[in-house]
Amino acid sequence: MTVKAQLAERALGVETFLSGCLRDRSVPERLLSAMEYSLLAGGKRLRPVLTLSWAGMLGPGDADFADAIMPFAAALECIHTYSLIHDDLPAMDDDDLRRGRPSNHKQFDEATAILAGDGLLTEAFGLMSVASMAGGLPANHVLRAISVMAAAAGAGGMVGGQAVDMEFTGRTGVPLEELKEMHAMKTGALITAACECGAILAGAGETDVENAREFGRAVGVAFQIVDDVLDVVGDTATLGKPAGSDEAMGKATYPSLVGLDRSKELAAGYVGTALERLAPYTGGDREFLSGLARYIVDRVN
Amino acid sequence: MTVKAQLAERALGVETFLSGCLRDRSVPERLLSAMEYSLLAGGKRLRPVLTLSWAGMLGPGDADFADAIMPFAAALECIHTYSLIHDDLPAMDDDDLRRGRPSNHKQFDEATAILAGDGLLTEAFGLMSVASMAGGLPANHVLRAISVMAAAAGAGGMVGGQAVDMEFTGRTGVPLEELKEMHAMKTGALITAACECGAILAGAGETDVENAREFGRAVGVAFQIVDDVLDVVGDTATLGKPAGSDEAMGKATYPSLVGLDRSKELAAGYVGTALERLAPYTGGDREFLSGLARYIVDRVN
Numbered sequence: 277m278t279v280k281a282q283l284a285e286r287a288l289g290v291e292t293f294l295s296g297c298l299r300d301r302s303v304p305e306r307l308l309s310a311m312e313y314s315l316l317a318g319g320k321r322l323r324p325v326l327t328l329s330w331a332g333m334l335g336p337g338d339a340d341f342a343d344a345i346m347p348f349a350a351a352l353e354c355i356h357t358y359s360l361i362h363d364d365l366p367a368m369d370d371d372d373l374r375r376g377r378p379s380n381h382k383q384f385d386e387a388t389a390i391l392a393g394d395g396l397l398t399e400a401f402g403l404m405s406v407a408s409m410a411g412g413l414p415a416n417h418v419l420r421a422i423s424v425m426a427a428a429a430g431a432g433g434m435v436g437g438q439a440v441d442m443e444f445t446g447r448t449g450v451p452l453e454e455l456k457e458m459h460a461m462k463t464g465a466l467i468t469a470a471c472e473c474g475a476i477l478a479g480a481g482e483t484d485v486e487n488a489r490e491f492g493r494a495v496g497v498a499f500q501i502v503d504d505v506l507d508v509v510g511d512t513a514t515l516g517k518p519a520g521s522d523e524a525m526g527k528a529t530y531p532s533l534v535g536l537d538r539s540k541e542l543a544a545g546y547v548g549t550a551l552e553r554l555a556p557y558t559g560g561d562r563e564f565l566s567g568l569a570r571y572i573v574d575r576v577n
Numbered sequence: 578m579t580v581k582a583q584l585a586e587r588a589l590g591v592e593t594f595l596s597g598c599l600r601d602r603s604v605p606e607r608l609l610s611a612m613e614y615s616l617l618a619g620g621k622r623l624r625p626v627l628t629l630s631w632a633g634m635l636g637p638g639d640a641d642f643a644d645a646i647m648p649f650a651a652a653l654e655c656i657h658t659y660s661l662i663h664d665d666l667p668a669m670d671d672d673d674l675r676r677g678r679p680s681n682h683k684q685f686d687e688a689t690a691i692l693a694g695d696g697l698l699t700e701a702f703g704l705m706s707v708a709s710m711a712g713g714l715p716a717n718h719v720l721r722a723i724s725v726m727a728a729a730a731g732a733g734g735m736v737g738g739q740a741v742d743m744e745f746t747g748r749t750g751v752p753l754e755e756l757k758e759m760h761a762m763k764t765g766a767l768i769t770a771a772c773e774c775g776a777i778l779a780g781a782g783e784t785d786v787e788n789a790r791e792f793g794r795a796v797g798v799a800f801q802i803v804d805d806v807l808d809v810v811g812d813t814a815t816l817g818k819p820a821g822s823d824e825a826m827g828k829a830t831y832p833s834l835v836g837l838d839r840s841k842e843l844a845a846g847y848v849g850t851a852l853e854r855l856a857p858y859t860g861g862d863r864e865f866l867s868g869l870a871r872y873i874v875d876r877v878n
């Protein structure tokens with residue numbers, strides 16, 4: 277089975293969980309539609325799968341344990357989705373398309389899109405807290421993981437990265453170090469936390485938690501570089517969003533700073549770093565995670 | 578000492594905590610300024626004080642315990658503040674003034690205001706998770722309280738209430754029952770959760786948790802009715818926001834549906850319900866909470 281097929285298979289459980297997770301609260305109809313419109317738009321579910329795979333590799337690995345982790349893993353997709361909705365807003369990146377469909381505020385309206393994002397972000401923490409109460413995970417593990425997630429998703433992480441990215445737009449001569457720091461916050465922090473939280477929820481020791489974190493960090497950088505590269509070499513139909521939009525927006529990117537070839541070399545280097553962190557482990561989850569790391573530099577969208 | 582002075586005194590500790598709580602993360606400068614601009618704009622800190630007072634009344638009541646509760650209590654103010662920032666946005670209520678100063682997006686810009694709100698909401702859950710790890714509160718109590726907060730602040734609570742409020746704007750003939758339900762979500766849910774979480778964090782039994790919740794629910798409704806009334810009878814300088822803005826926006830309010838006098842009667846009735854829930858308790862926190870409930874109908878801003 278290809279890594280892409282394995283990723284899709286692992287994403288299936290996440291998909292099923294996500295499709296029901298907003299239904300048990302009395303959410304106003306239009307708001308619920310807007311939240312589900314973006315949440316169920318069929319992304320790769322990379323972040324939840326990373327959490328599940330790291331937890332599976334380091335934890336007991338049975339079905340009950342995977343079920344207990346699921347709400348927390350799904351919460352990562354809620355956070356990722358909310359960030360896409362808010363990033364697409366006219367005041368931010370002003371994107372009309374997302375995953376080949378109208379972005380949330382085009383399909384609904386700006387107010388609804390803002391609130392759908394707010395709702396998904398809040399719901400994410402509700403799902404995380406449920407991971408212990410319903411699934412029997414130790415409460416102190418879940419609390420530590422919530423703390424890691426909040427730091428990664430917040431103003432010192434993902435939200436801060438988007439703020440810096442906005443400041444970069446149209447600015448020429450952004451140094452590579454600043455670009456790296458911005459990406460580490462904007463996309464890296466959440467991917468890193470996805471891996472780290474999987475290890476924490478599995479009750480892993482500090483060495484394993486560090487391996488998870490550093491694997492996530494390296495994979496996150498590689499992922500972003502490839503994203504930048506694809507914006508240059510990809511086409512709109514394959515990407516599901518307008519190709520060349522970074523250049524049109526005047527965004528600093530890896531290709532614009534170091535060129536296409538050097539960007540690809542850098543991405544491959546980070547994947548190597550990620551693979552080193554998997555060396556201590558064995559089994560199916562390890563094989564999947566190493567394949568996934570390699571797939572990131574080979575993907576086309 | 579008047580209730581207003583007591584409220585101000587209890588808010589002091591919250592104020593001190595809030596003024597430092599965003600500083601230990603590496604938040605980009607402009608974003609941090611925007612978050613603190615609204616967070617430290619000097620509100621009444623009603624929600625954190627409710628949490629602290631209920632926790633104080635039902636818990637051990639010493640200084641260490643109050644310190645342990647503080648991050649969680651302060652988190653409520655982060656959530657309240659984020660909701661004000663997002664509600665003021667042009668796509669939402671489009672308010673230029675808040676607490677007598679330019680609203681966040683007027684002082685900064687729309688993108689920054691959206692991100693400042695996102696950052697404060699995320700930080701809130703970070704603070705909640707810290708309440709156990711740093712302060713030694715039982716992890717399962719904190720997790721339950723986080724779950725209650727997420728439900729209250731999310732799409733089935735505060736965020737959903739704002740969505741319904743947007744739908745009401747400009748619509749004529751909103752029935753009183755629907756208006757009540759909207760307010761219960763938009764402002765009631767967070768005030769209710771503030772009280773309930775105080776009881777939960779104090780390790781209180783279910784009867785006490787229910788008293789806290791129902792006290793909060795009644796106080797929340799009274800608070801909203803008085804807010805509506807003040808928008809009609811208050812003046813811009815005292816309110817710190819434009820008086821008569823509800824009417825100008827075509828919003829359904831208690832005065833517009835049942836008249837001023839009946840609105841005041843209703844508010845007084847809810848305060849009575851709140852006071853009944855305090856009957857089992859004694860001590861300084863009880864006296865303060867009963868004074869606070871009465872103050873809500875007597876306040877001028």
